[in-house]
Amino acid sequence: MNNDKIVFAAPWQVELKQEQLETGNLQPGFALVRKRFTLISPGTELACLSGGESWFNMPGTPGYAAVSEVMEIGPNDEGIKAGDFVFHYGQHSRYEMVPASGVFLKIPPELDMRMAPFCRMVTVAMTAIRVSAIELGDRVAITGMGLIGNMAAQLAALQGARVIGIDLSEHRLSLAKECGVEHTLQAGMGDLANAIKKLSGGAGVSTFIEATGVPQVAVNSLPCIAPFGELIFLGSPRGEFQTNVTDVFNYSHLIGRGCITFKGAHEWRYPLTPDAFVKHSLVRNTKIAFELIASGKLRIEPLMSHTLKPETAALAYDGLRHRKDEFNGVLFDWS
Structure with a gap:
């Protein structure tokens, strides 16, 4: 059958191409599906589009x-x-x-299908909460109020934290407020x-x-963290940054x-399917993301x-890439 695909043909070159998909021999354990919605993951996909991701x-x-x-x-x-x-x-x-x-799950009837693709962003963000030591009443800051950071902020609040959202963009901070983030700070506007x-x-x-995912942002965050606190790398570090790593290590080593x-x-630290151990x-x-979105506890x-x-x-x-205040959660409608 004819199959339309979005293709990254070369760095910063996006095309819609039609190819033939052979469907006559469905292998055991597989399904043929027809897309309704797909969601762009901005950080990962722009990194791929730049040509900078070796994988x-x-x-x-x-x-x-x-x-x-599901077609078959x-x-x-x-x-x-x-x-x-x-x-x-x-x-x-x-x-x-x-x-x-694995993650091939029937969508609950109470979940809006347009919101379901955002579950992937939720599970990415959820990893930061899972690995953290966040407890009820803790002060938590998240820098970067894009899709992943915003959801991490909402999840931290659901964990019982007092949350501070940080971003360069006033618009994204406004969205964070709309999503229930208690405090917001604009980066680059004084002593953070x-x-x-x-x-x-x-x-x-x-x-x-x-x-x-900006290494300098992580380094600059160190003076913001309380003694015996934690710095969690949720965004995949990308790009080059030169600094005195001895000074960075001393934030961890020295009392x-x-x-x-x-x-x-990183999301893939967890197994794909439930494990007894x-x-x-x-x-x-x-499945937890399904429940949080459908119940309105997470604002999408x-x-x-x-x-x-x-x-x-x-x-x-x-x-x-160029209009980050205007473009955020972008769905493709394949209907």
């Missing part, structure tokens, strides 16, 4: 958050059948053959460490979640510098900036 080969089709209608499927443990709508880690294409296991200490009774925050713990929060899994986290609507046809893909990525 992404060009030309290639990006994307890893999809809602699809064999026997499966979840009882999913043709005609059901599922959330899965799908690429930006009209049709796809995908594994019918002093402002954070004023909001935290002079001590600093016990947890600082770095969601921008006089805080004995700060550094933690990584591990509490968390990507499937479990996704303010983050949904655009729903576009795949034919306008180049516009979508250009907007996410």
